[in-house]
Every structure is written in structure tokens, then in C-alpha cells.
Amino acid sequence: MTQSLATAEAGRETALEHMSELSCILFWNVNNKDLTIAVCSLADSTAADVIVLNENKISSADTLRELQDNVSTDFYIPSSVSEKRFHCFCRNPELDMSEVHSGIRTSVRNYRLGQHMSLMALVHGLDIRNYDLETRQSFAQSLASEVDFVRKDKGIERLFLVGDFNLNPYDKGMNLAAGLNAMMTKSCAARGTRCHMGRPYDFYYNPMWSLFGDNTHGPAGTVYDTSNQGPYGWSMLDQVVMHHLIVPFFQDVEILTKAGPESLMDESGHPDAKNASDHFPILVRFCGADYE
Amino acid sequence: MSNFWPSGIELSDTQSPFEILETARQDWETNSDSVFTLVLQRATSEAGNAMIIVHAKHIPSERTATLLSVIHRPNAPYPATIQPKDEDLPNTFKKSYYRPGMADVSVGAVLGTQGSTVTNKWVSDTPSEFRSKLVDAFNLSTIKTEVLNLASNVAPDTPTNSEEPTEDEAPEG
Numbered sequence: 001m002t003q004s005l006a007t008a009e010a011g012r013e014t015a016l017e018h019m020s021e022l023s024c025i026l027f028w029n030v031n032n033k034d035l036t037i038a039v040c041s042l043a044d045s046t047a048a049d050v051i052v053l054n055e056n057k058i059s060s061a062d063t064l065r066e067l068q069d070n071v072s073t074d075f076y077i078p079s080s081v082s083e084k085r086f087h088c089f090c091r092n093p094e095l096d097m098s099e100v101h102s103g104i105r106t107s108v109r110n111y112r113l114g115q116h117m118s119l120m121a122l123v124h125g126l127d128i129r130n131y132d133l134e135t136r137q138s139f140a141q142s143l144a145s146e147v148d149f150v151r152k153d154k155g156i157e158r159l160f161l162v163g164d165f166n167l168n169p170y171d172k173g174m175n176l177a178a179g180l181n182a183m184m185t186k187s188c189a190a191r192g193t194r195c196h197m198g199r200p201y202d203f204y205y206n207p208m209w210s211l212f213g214d215n216t217h218g219p220a221g222t223v224y225d226t227s228n229q230g231p232y233g234w235s236m237l238d239q240v241v242m243h244h245l246i247v248p249f250f251q252d253v254e255i256l257t258k259a260g261p262e263s264l265m266d267e268s269g270h271p272d273a274k275n276a277s278d279h280f281p282i283l284v285r286f287c288g289a290d291y292e
Numbered sequence: 293m294s295n296f297w298p299s300g301i302e303l304s305d306t307q308s309p310f311e312i313l314e315t316a317r318q319d320w321e322t323n324s325d326s327v328f329t330l331v332l333q334r335a336t337s338e339a340g341n342a343m344i345i346v347h348a349k350h351i352p353s354e355r356t357a358t359l360l361s362v363i364h365r366p367n368a369p370y371p372a373t374i375q376p377k378d379e380d381l382p383n384t385f386k387k388s389y390y391r392p393g394m395a396d397v398s399v400g401a402v403l404g405t406q407g408s409t410v411t412n413k414w415v416s417d418t419p420s421e422f423r424s425k426l427v428d429a430f431n432l433s434t435i436k437t438e439v440l441n442l443a444s445n446v447a448p449d450t451p452t453n454s455e456e457p458t459e460d461e462a463p464e465g
Contacts, residue, residue, distance in 0.1 A: 081355070081441035101347075102357040102438065104377055138337075145335040145345065146358065153331065153349075153356060178336070 021114055021288025022251065023095060027238060028281035029054040029164045031273070036063055038276060040070040041260030046283050049092040054124055054164050060087040080107065086122045086163075101150045106143065108150050111160075113249045114288025119156050121147050123163030125237075136166055140173025144180050151243075158249075160242035161204075162284060168236050169206045182206035182241045189244040205247050208239045211255055218255040222280045224270035240284045251285035300418050307419045308369040309362050310334075310344055316426060320348075327351055328439065330359075342366050350442040357438045360429050372422055374414040376429045377438065 026048035028039070032055050043051055056063065060077055067075040067089055078090050078097035086107050090097045094112060100119070101108035111120040123143065126136045143161075151159050165174070173179040177196035182204040183189045189205035212234075213220050221234030240253050257265045257280060264280060266272040271280050307315075310332065317330040333345040344362045349355070364372040414429070416422035429435065 081357075081444065100355055102355075102441070104358050142335075142345075142361075145333070145343075149331075149333045149345065149347065150356070153347075154354070 023050070023092065023113070023286050023288070024048040025050040025052065025120075025162060025240075025284045025286075026256075026281055027052045027054070027162050027164075027240075027284070029238060029277060029279040030056050031277040031279060032057045033277060034058050035276060036066045038259035038262060038264070039063065040066055041262060042256065042281060043067055043071045043075075043089075045258075045260045046256070048283065049090060049095060050097065051089040052122055052162065053087040053089075054085070054122075056087045060089075063087060064089060078109065080109075085124055088122070100154055103146050103150075104142070105139070106146060108147070108159075113158070113246075113286055116158060116249075117156055118158035118160065118246060118249075119147075119150060119154065121150070121159060121161040121163075123161050123165055125164060125166035128166055131166075133171065137171060137173030137176075137179065140165070140167060140171075140179045141176070144178065158243055158245045160240060160246050162240045162282075164238050164279065165241075166237050168232075169208050169212075169239065174206065174241070177201040180204055180206075180241055184209040186247055189247060192244055203244045204241050205244060205250070206239060206241045207250065207253050208236045208241075211253070212236060219257060219265070219269060219280060222255055222271070222282060223278060225278075238279055238282050240282065246286075249286045249288070251287050253285070254283045256281045256283055300420070302420070305419050309364060309372045309416075309422055310369075312419060312423055312426065313344060313346060313362070316430075327443070331356065335361075337363055340366065348439055348442060353442075355442050357442050359435050359438060370419075370422070371415050371417050373412065373416070374422075374425055374429050376414070376432055377434060 024046060026042055026046055028035075028042070028051075030039070030053055034057065036058055039051065039053065042048070051067070053063065064075060064077055072091050074091035075089050076091070076093075078088055078099070080088065080099040081102055085105065088097065088107075088109070096110035096112050096117070097120075098110050099107055100110055105124045105126070107122045109120045109122070111118050125143075126139045128136070131139075147159055147161065151157055161180075167174050169175070169182065169184070174182050177194055178201065181194070181201045183206065186205055189203040191203060193200040193202050195201075210216070211218065211221075219234070221236045222238040223235045224233060225235065226233050238255075242250060257263065259276075259281075264272055264276045266274070271278050313330065313332050317332065321329050327350065329349050329351060331347040331349050333347065335343040335345055337343045341363050342365065346359050346361065347356045348359050358377060360374055360376045362372055362374055364370065414425060416425050
């Protein structure tokens with residue numbers, strides 16, 4: 001009895017130690033604007049370990065300089081050969097973050113979660129303005145095929161995807177078996193795989209489902225558009241989606257509406273496309289230990 | 293003397309696209325002194341066609357990059373079409389591209405009264421044609437740069453992107 005209590009206590013201590021291994025990823029589509037000041041404010045206020053900017057018109061060298069001057073000299077640009085689409089900054093070398101695969105609108109990086117090496121796939125889906133829904137869903141299917149290849153080629157099963165998918169979590173490409181197979185709840189994803197046409201497909205978990213609508217803490221989505229490209233008003237185009245083996249390491253995801261003291265919202269509570277970006281940033285937190 | 297045999301078909305040459313890509317893989321390994329290889333990934337397109345995704349692999353670093361895909365019908369290796377990676381590049385990064393002018397928009401086309409023939413230069417009907425187009429695809433500047441980027445050793449802390457985007461790069465959203 002005493003021994004089991006001691007074991008439980010030791011387990012708690014280990015868990016607490018791993019709590020300090022929390023890592024944060026900030027992803028933001030900055031809509032080709034110079035939002036360097038806001039990026040620095042976000043880096044400072046969130047203490048994000050990794051910052052990924054999409055559609056950033058400012059050179060990554062300039063953004064890095066601003067981050068180093070205003071937030072932390074620890075920031076660096078991780079090793080990469082395809083820095084055109086994603087501008088990536090890291091201040092925790094233990095995470096690794098080096099690029100292992102350059103795909104079509106994707107960049108896959110090593111990402112250390114505690115004792116485990118995992119993979120982080122940065123994604124920029126085909127844009128809504130120039131591609132119809134069928135084409136974007138087809139992209140999701142080839143994306144699923146690509147990350148499957150990378151996992152097998154690198155011998156690493158744990159993989160998560162972060163980015164602007166230009167699809168909503170409920171769009172077919174995100175949840176078809178041959179697409180990203182991303183489920184709404186952890187318990188759905190916990191089944192591990194499902195069989196379709198005689199072939200098993202690994203489940204992914206999409207926590208962005210939980211952030212839709214009025215009954216949530218933050219805004220109802222990451223993008224607001226009432227044109228014919230946004231029939232629901234709010235869309236959740238910026239997402240994190242994770243392989244079921246990553247779920248135990250997942251802490252939470254948040255849609256951010258402030259960069260330090262500055263609001264990223266307009267007076268209606270929508271993304272302030274005039275003064276900031278038409279996308280809200282998202283902040284994803286992982287912990288180093290498996291808690292489930 | 294009449295010749296009713298279809299031209300371009302040689303019964304001694306019936307290699308499938310996958311077999312030709314296997315040959316290409318060996319060629320890459322030989323010519324790069326085993327620094328590079330090709331990884332061939334079988335997949336299925338959304339339309340149910342067979343797809344082979346071709347990735348380049350830099351063996352010392354184990355980094356990979358997707359180069360192109362080849363699509364054909366499930367049980368018929370030809371016709372086969374190549375989809376190079378550069379199809380997705382903004383015009384800014386292409387050495388040359390076609391910019392349509394007003395003369396391209398005919399009244400008939402606008403009214404939908406007249407059809408037009410669209411040529412897909414990446415479709416091959418025979419193994420020899422596929423080989424030739426595969427060589428063309430591997431020589432696209434975007435694929436060459438992808439390979440060179442894989443081979444280059446970019447150290448952390450090195451700012452890798454100092455270029456400013458140009459004005460004609462289309463916004464994506």
C-alpha cells in the first residue's frame with residue numbers, strides 16, 4: 001500500500017516535471033500584410049515556442065530580426081529548404097523543427113514531444129477564391145496520402161498538421177476515410193483506425209470542432225465571410241489536426257483575438273481585416289508527457 | 293507496300309509507367325553516386341485512377357520532396373499523365389508562362405457555341421512517349437531547384453528567405 005502510494009506520488013511528480021515541457025505553436029495567416037509588431041506582441045504574450053506565419057510578405061530575415069530585438073534573442077529559423085510558403089521561427093532548439101519533407105503546399109518538420117519524436121506538417125490548402133470545393137477536397141485527399149508517405153518513410157507514426165486548410169472541419173476532404181479522416185471527438189479518434197474498401201485508415205482528431213458557434217469561449221471561427229464563399233458566415237479554416245497517437249499529448253487550442261494589448265477584432269467581433277488580418281491566429285499547446 | 297501496324301508501338305517495349313519510374317530511380321542513384329534516389333508511392337486519385345507519387349530523397353539527410361505524380365486508369369497503364377509540382381507555382385516563380393490576351397476570348401467561346409481543343413502536353417500513349425515526357429518533367433526548373441535545395445545544407449539560424457514577394461503574385465486567402 002505504502003509502495004503504491006509512493007509510486008503514485010512519483011508518477012505525479014513526473015507528470016508535473018513534464019508539465020514544464022509544455023510547448024506552444026502559434027499559427028497565423030497574416031494575409032500579406034506587415035503585421036510584424038502584432039507578431040512580436042503575440043510571441044511575447046503567448047510565450048509561443050514556435051511561430052508559423054503564412055502569406056507573410058515581410059522577409060523571414062526581417063521578421064526574425066524583429067523577434068530577436070523585441071521578444072527574445074533565442075529565436076532562430078529552423079533548418080529548411082522550402083521557406084517560401086511558411087515562415088517558421090523557433091526559440092526552443094529541443095523541439096528540433098528541422099524540415100524533413102517538402103511537399104506540395106506542405107512542409108513537414110521534426111517536432112519533439114517530450115521523449116518522443118513526432119512530425120509537424122504545415123499546410124496551406126488551395127485557396128477558396130481560385131479553387132472550387134471539389135478541387136480543395138481533392139487536395140485534402142492527396143495531403144492525406146502525402147503525410148501517410150512521410151510517416152512511413154521517416155518511421156514516425158505521431159504526426160499533426162497545422163495550417164490554413166481552406167476547408168472547414170465538416171468538409172468531406174477533412175473527414176472522409178481516404179481524406180484526413182479527422183473526427184470530432186477524442187473518443188471517436190481513440191478507436192485508432194477504420195476500414196474502408198478493405199483498407200484500414202488511421203483516425204485523426206480535429207479539436208477545432210469544439211470551437212464552433214456561440215457556446216464557446218472565443219470567436220465562432222477563424223475567418224468571417226458572408227459572400228458566396230462563406231455561406232455560414234464564420235469558417236474554421238485555420239486548424240490543428242492530429243493523429244490519434246498524438247491526442248494524449250494535446251493540451252488545448254485557442255483562437256486568439258488579441259496581440260498583447262491590441263485587439264485583432266473589429267467592432268463586430270470579426271477578424272479586423274482592415275488593421276490586421278482576415279484570419280485570427282490559433283495557439284496550440286502540447287505537453288511532453290502522455291496523460292491518458 | 294502497305295503498313296497497317298500502328299506507328300509508335302513496339303512489342304519489345306511494353307514497360308508500364310511504374311517500371312519506367314523504377315528505371316529512373318536506378319538512373320538517379322547511379323548519376324548522383326547514391327546521394328539521391330526516387331521514392332515511388334502508389335496511391336489512388338479521387339476519381340479512382342491509379343496514381344504514382346514520385347518523391348526525391350536526399351539519402352545523407354533523408355530529407356524528401358514531392359516532385360510529380362503520374363496518373364493512369366486502374367488496369368490500363370496507358371494513357372498516362374504526368375502532373376509536375378510546378379503546376380501550382382505562382383507565375384512569379386516560373387521562367388516562362390502564358391498570359392492570355394483579349395484575342396483568346398472569342399465570341400463563340402463566350403456564348404458557348406463553339407468547342408475548342410485543349411492539348412495536354414503531359415499525356416503519353418506509349419512507353420517511349422512516357423519516357424520522353426518524364427525526362428522533360430525532371431528537367432523543369434522547379435524540379436531542378438527542388439533537388440538542389442534538398443542537396444544544399446541549410447543550417448539553422450540562417451535566414452533562408454530574404455526575397456520580397458513581387459506584386460504580380462496573386463493573393464490566395
